Amino acid sequence: MSQLFPNYTRLPLEIAAGKGSYVTDTQGRRYLDFTSGIGVVNLGYGQPEIQQAMLQQADKLWHAPNLYTNSLQETVAQKLAKGPYLAYFCNSGAEANEAALKLARKATGRTKILTFEGSFHGRTFGAMTATAQESIHQDFGPLVPDFEYLPFNEFSPLQAALDEETAAVMMELVQGEGGVIPAEKEWVQKVAALCQEAGALLIIDEIQTGMGRTGSFYAFEQYGIEPDIFTLAKGLGNGLPVGAMLGKTDLQQRFGPGSHGSTFGGNLLAMAAANAVCTVLTDSPVLVNVTARHQQLMAGLTDLAQIVAIRGQGLMIGLELKDSAALQQAMTELRQAGLLVLKAGTNVLRLLPALTITEAEMAEGLAVLRHVLGTKEETTERRE
Ligand SMILES: *Cc1c(COP(=O)(O)O)cnc(C)c1O
Numbered sequence: 001m002s003q004l005f006p007n008y009t010r011l012p013l014e015i016a017a018g019k020g021s022y023v024t025d026t027q028g029r030r031y032l033d034f035t036s037g038i039g040v041v042n043l044g045y046g047q048p049e050i051q052q053a054m055l056q057q058a059d060k061l062w063h064a065p066n067l068y069t070n071s072l073q074e075t076v077a078q079k080l081a082k083g084p085y086l087a088y089f090c091n092s093g094a095e096a097n098e099a100a101l102k103l104a105r106k107a108t109g110r111t112k113i114l115t116f117e118g119s120f121h122g123r124t125f126g127a128m129t130a131t132a133q134e135s136i137h138q139d140f141g142p143l144v145p146d147f148e149y150l151p152f153n154e155f156s157p158l159q160a161a162l163d164e165e166t167a168a169v170m171m172e173l174v175q176g177e178g179g180v181i182p183a184e185k186e187w188v189q190k191v192a193a194l195c196q197e198a199g200a201l202l203i204i205d206e207i208q209t210g211m212g213r214t215g216s217f218y219a220f221e222q223y224g225i226e227p228d229i230f231t232l233a234k235g236l237g238n239g240l241p242v243g244a245m246l247g248k249t250d251l252q253q254r255f256g257p258g259s260h261g262s263t264f265g266g267n268l269l270a271m272a273a274a275n276a277v278c279t280v281l282t283d284s285p286v287l288v289n290v291t292a293r294h295q296q297l298m299a300g301l302t303d304l305a306q307i308v309a310i311r312g313q314g315l316m317i318g319l320e321l322k323d324s325a326a327l328q329q330a331m332t333e334l335r336q337a338g339l340l341v342l343k344a345g346t347n348v349l350r351l352l353p354a355l356t357i358t359e360a361e362m363a364e365g366l367a368v369l370r371h372v373l374g375t376k377e378e379t380t381e382r383r384e
Contacts, residue, residue, distance in 0.1 A: 013335070018045025021354045021361045023340070032365050033340045034353045039176070039208045039316075042235035043280055044354040050238050050276040057272035064268060066261065072271045076244075079278035080232070082217070085246040088255065089266035093207035093233035094122025096243035097170070099260055100229045101126045103247055104168035104201045107254035111145070112166045114200075116152040118178030118345070121170065121205055130170055133178070153184050158191060166200040168229075173219040176208035179345030180311050180318025185223050192225040201228035207243075208316070211235035212281050212355050215290045215314035222313070238277050242270035286355050290314045293353070293362050300366035305374040306330065315357070319349040319373075330372060339368040 014026040021044055023033050036042050043050065057072075064070060077087035088099050105111055113130065115121065121130040125144055128136060132149035150157045152175065162169065169191060175181040195202040204227040209219035213235060216222050220230065228251070233243035247255070280286060294314050301310055301319065309320040321327045324346045331349065334341050344350040353365065 011335075020044040020046070021357050029338075031335070031338050031340045032361060032368070034351045034365055035340050035342045036235075036352045036354050037239065038342065039213060039234045039352045040237075041239045042211055042213060042355045043238050043277060043286065044356045045239075047238060047276075047280065047356070049280055050273055053272045053276035054240065054269055057268055060268075062267070062269055063264075065263070066266065070266060070271075072268060072275065073266045076271050076274045076278065079275065079282070080244060081246060083226075084249040085230075086249055086252055086255075088245045088247075088260070089271070090243040090245070090262045091241050091264050091267070091270070092122070092243045093205075093231065094124040094127040094243075095262065095265075096207065096231035096233050096245045097121045097127040097130060097203075097205060098124055099245040100170070100203045100205075100231050100247075101130065101168070102260055103229060103245070103251060103255050104170075104203060106259065107251050108167040108199065108201060110165050110167035110200070112163070113147045114150055114158065114161055114166060114169045115147060116171055116175075117149055118152055118175050118181060119170075119172060119205075120175070120177035121172075122207075152181065153187050155187060155190055159194060162194055162198050162200060164198065166198060168201040168203050169195055170203040170205060172205045172207075172209065173223060174209050174214060174313055174316055176316070176350070177344055179320075179348045180316060180350055182311060182313055183223075188223045188225060192227075195228075203227060204230040206230050207233045209313075211277065212287055212290060213314055213316050213352070215287060215294065217281060217287070219313065236277060237270050237273040240270045240273040242267070242274055244274075289357075290355050293357055293359070296359060296362050297351070297353075297366065300363075300370065303376045304370065305376050305378065307373060312351075315351070315353050315355055317351040318344055319351070321347050321349060323347050333372045334368060337368045337372055339365055339372075 015023045016026045017024045022030055024030050090096055115130045115132050117132045119132050121127045129144040129147045148161055173183050192202050204220050206218050210232045229247040231245050236242050307319050311318045327347045342350040
């Protein structure tokens, strides 16, 4: 019997090693990984520059408390901000969103937070309350007061709800866990303008979409907006646990000494990894690869028989199947054929391959997808 709480549904497969886009299980079986460890190991397993940066830091010092100057945190903050933003470092996505929600309330002196149906922002109380999914709230109430949930990609309900009591609107630009649902650009721009008008802060949760996943360093760059606050985690440390909240410089007075903190936040090993991740994303053609591999993937998916809809940006792609049973079956068959994939919503197959995936590796993954999900031509032939 397992000595672990059964809060995860675990498959009987244990990953023992990883290299690039591949993982190997304890039985020695190799899989092409289209999960990146749930959007975490974005630059591939064992990425040499990140590994070396982390090991070098491990030789020097692992931890220094946030009582002292920290130049490595400063370096990473500078690379992440790329403009008038300040950074706060923590250890996970949920923690980054907690910091964002706390800052928004303190900075505005208002309490109401608006989020969107189908969103996912994490599992701690604030982040869970922000997550507008009943199944995630189940049995954990009472939740944090003064959150309201609105339909995604719809303007009038938001316009009606956003008032002088609203501290912030929080959203993902591509809803990840909720089903790989992109926000419409025009809608996002209208939301941003409305927030500014009403004196509410716009918080963009880039925990899954950030760090190159959608083809730009941050997804919001493609939307032509500048959020007041944005949050990062998942791909930030390429596997080391780290999160960050970035907020506009003019919010600094409201997050002064003693307002918020985390013992491990900005841990040196995590910062060394994040620093190397930023360098690789900036200096190498990873983002160009994301666009090229996106096109390759989309071209190879258009004629798949079982697929109801294809959505996503960059290397964050959702394939909607007809129901959850079809999804479960497809996921099992793909795994048996050597391809690891993820689920989103109830019936969406989510693909998050490494941003460094090669053309040949993508072709290999596509061949498995095409074999398991079947092509329309094959289906017609079979019918004839
Ligand atoms: C994964 C995720 C989170 C939560 O991150 P944790 O590190 O698991 O707390 C929050 N928001 C989004 C968009 C995510 O994808």
